[in-house]
Amino acid sequence: MTDNAAVSPTRLSEATRRKVWWKSQFLQGSMNYERMQALGWCYGMGPALKELYPDKDDLAQALKRHLEFFNTQPFLASPIFGVEMTLEEERAAGVEVDDAAIQGVKIGMMGPLAGVGDPIFWGTIRPVLGAFCASLALSGSIAGAFVFFIVWNLVRLAFMWYTQEFGYKQGMNITKDLSGGFLKKITMGASILGMFIMGVLIPRWTSMPMSKVVFSKAALSNAADTFPGIAGLADAINGGTVNAESLTQGVRSVGTLASTDTVSMIDGVAQVVRTTTLQSVLDQLLPALLPLGLTFLCIRLLKKGVSPITIIFALFAVGILGALVGIF
Amino acid sequence: MNVVSIIFVLVVAFLAGLEGVLDEWQFHQPIVACTLIGIVTGHPMEGVLLGGTLQMVALGWMNIGAAVAPDAALASVASAILVCMKGASVADGVASAMALAVAGLVLTIFIRTITVGIIHLADAAADQGNLARVNRLHLSALALQGLRILIPAAFVIAVPAEAVQAALEVIPVWISGGLAAAGGFIVVVGYAMVINMMATKELWPFFFIGFVLSVLSGITLIGMGILGVCLAFIYINLKPEFNGGGGSSRGDSVDDQLDMIMNDYE
Numbered sequence A: 001m002t003d004n005a006a007v008s009p010t011r012l013s014e015a016t017r018r019k020v021w022w023k024s025q026f027l028q029g030s031m032n033y034e035r036m037q038a039l040g041w042c043y044g045m046g047p048a049l050k051e052l053y054p055d056k057d058d059l060a061q062a063l064k065r066h067l068e069f070f071n072t073q074p075f076l077a078s079p080i081f082g083v084e085m086t087l088e089e090e091r092a093a094g095v096e097v098d099d100a101a102i103q104g105v106k107i108g109m110m111g112p113l114a115g116v117g118d119p120i121f122w123g124t125i126r127p128v129l130g131a132f133c134a135s136l137a138l139s140g141s142i143a144g145a146f147v148f149f150i151v152w153n154l155v156r157l158a159f160m161w162y163t164q165e166f167g168y169k170q171g172m173n174i175t176k177d178l179s180g181g182f183l184k185k186i187t188m189g190a191s192i193l194g195m196f197i198m199g200v201l202i203p204r205w206t207s208m209p210m211s212k213v214v215f216s217k218a219a220l221s222n223a224a225d226t227f228p229g230i231a232g233l234a235d236a237i238n239g240g241t242v243n244a245e246s247l248t249q250g251v252r253s254v255g256t257l258a259s260t261d262t263v264s265m266i267d268g269v270a271q272v273v274r275t276t277t278l279q280s281v282l283d284q285l286l287p288a289l290l291p292l293g294l295t296f297l298c299i300r301l302l303k304k305g306v307s308p309i310t311i312i313f314a315l316f317a318v319g320i321l322g323a324l325v326g327i328f
Numbered sequence B: 001m002n003v004v005s006i007i008f009v010l011v012v013a014f015l016a017g018l019e020g021v022l023d024e025w026q027f028h029q030p031i032v033a034c035t036l037i038g039i040v041t042g043h044p045m046e047g048v049l050l051g052g053t054l055q056m057v058a059l060g061w062m063n064i065g066a067a068v069a070p071d072a073a074l075a076s077v078a079s080a081i082l083v084c085m086k087g088a089s090v091a092d093g094v095a096s097a098m099a100l101a102v103a104g105l106v107l108t109i110f111i112r113t114i115t116v117g118i119i120h121l122a123d124a125a126a127d128q129g130n131l132a133r134v135n136r137l138h139l140s141a142l143a144l145q146g147l148r149i150l151i152p153a154a155f156v157i158a159v160p161a162e163a164v165q166a167a168l169e170v171i172p173v174w175i176s177g178g179l180a181a182a183g184g185f186i187v188v189v190g191y192a193m194v195i196n197m198m199a200t201k202e203l204w205p206f207f208f209i210g211f212v213l214s215v216l217s218g219i220t221l222i223g224m225g226i227l228g229v230c231l232a233f234i235y236i237n238l239k240p241e242f243n244g245g246g247g248s249s250r251g252d253s254v255d256d257q258l259d260m261i262m263n264d265y266e
Helices: A014-026 A038-052 A056-065 A074-092 A099-138 A143-179 A181-205 A217-225 A230-238 A244-259 A278-285 A289-303 A308-325 B003-022 B030-040 B044-057 B072-085 B090-127 B131-158 B161-170 B173-185 B187-198 B204-213 B221-238 B240-244 B254-265
Strands: A213-215 A263-266 A269-272
Touching: A014 A038, A014 A074, A014 A143, A014 B131, A038 A056, A038 A074, A038 B090, A038 B131, A056 A099, A056 B090, A056 B131, A074 A099, A074 A143, A099 A143, A099 A181, A099 B030, A099 B044, A099 B187, A099 B221, A143 B030, A143 B044, A181 A289, A181 B187, A181 B204, A181 B221, A181 B240, A289 A308, A289 B187, A308 B090, A308 B173, A308 B187, B003 B030, B003 B072, B003 B090, B003 B131, B030 B044, B030 B072, B044 B072, B044 B090, B044 B187, B072 B090, B072 B131, B090 B131, B090 B173, B173 B187, B204 B221, B221 B240
Parallel strands: none
Antiparallel strands: A263 A269
């Protein structure tokens, strides 16, 4: 420590700031129901406090200051770490910064920043990247896992370092930037992408195989009986009881039946090649109507406070019941 | 099963446990945990498929505030052990993962509760200005979260494969068939969680645009991603709220310059 006057506080070295950045990754390690990320926060601030307060009593006071309740989205804690480091620098240099101000900045920033971080990281980047990589994995490629791991962590580590530096350089000015339009734009943009991709994923990756047959082979052969088979047609021609008009009529009706992909002519006999199921009927209306409805049902339940795990087990029960009844 | 691969599986289990609470490196995400376990046990393909399938299910499992989501860590580690080491099918793995997610959830709530005691020990250490002890206490709480997955994983490894197979064979077809069918649509719970967090009246149209475009199977997911980013840019640039005020914009980013150009035309 140098003997700098109160006017110009000791600046923390970049090495110390790197240590804080590295340790801030362990923010949630001692997550608990009393003070949430409090101890993790103190662990992250440790290197900075140690450099600023060589005196043991001062350090004890500082540690206690940073063991207060704290909880935010873990990556968005980084700019707060930056701001708090500048506040502690000033305090260590003798500037009047009281405990309430230090705690107040943390509490004041954690709510709005969590509101930005949750939709960006948990609502957009992780699900979207996870979906891309899962589709790679499901196509049998081992690269999916590595792409996910590398891209995610590069984005995360860079984000944490640059926002921490931003908070450190801006200090208390950051509160002005926080209320500015830029954060709102980022959050809005991420949410648009997130919602759009969710819309894409629901029909693509949900399967509700409703295999119950609603238009059966028996019903089809009934229908086929009312049309003259080729054999019957030949008999009619041979017996001379047929005229040109009824012949074209017959051929046309067989033709229309065959042109639906449900039935095709195989060796002169109408054969059922595709059975119409509940699923294919629904798909004609709007593909993925069922998964869409189910998603809305889940959202309603979540809004009512039903836990996701309860919903998952209810859906398993639906699956088993459905299999028992024969829908699936 | 040789000792080396068992040790590697336990290392992955421990890392997944740490990440289950830290949520930083994402070792607890199914696509990472299952693939790693698949590789170290010599069944990479099974691990990759299980990981990809479970990743879709766990897409929206997120810890927000004090709420704790189903636990992806135990679900992916233990089900990957069942599939890659005990010969269970991927469908069985997905079904068992859901029960394991609940077990993991209960375990993490238990650890988060006893960690309160550790915080009070840290208060005492802070009183003495003992930073090293504060750090150790923090890391010990973290280690408990690692053991939370490592210990159950060791138990699952210890169960003989024949016992797992026998247990799976007892399950009647209608149950396993029903579970497999449900596995196809429980993914909606994850989607619903993501949507529930973000949805506002303003954002719903984007969801439906995505839903309708989804039938164009010629557009890959990456293509859809690009489309989504474009929609976001267009919308933000046109939205009056972001263009009219401009009080806080500093005019130094491309976005702001674009805004100014747009405004000049109006």
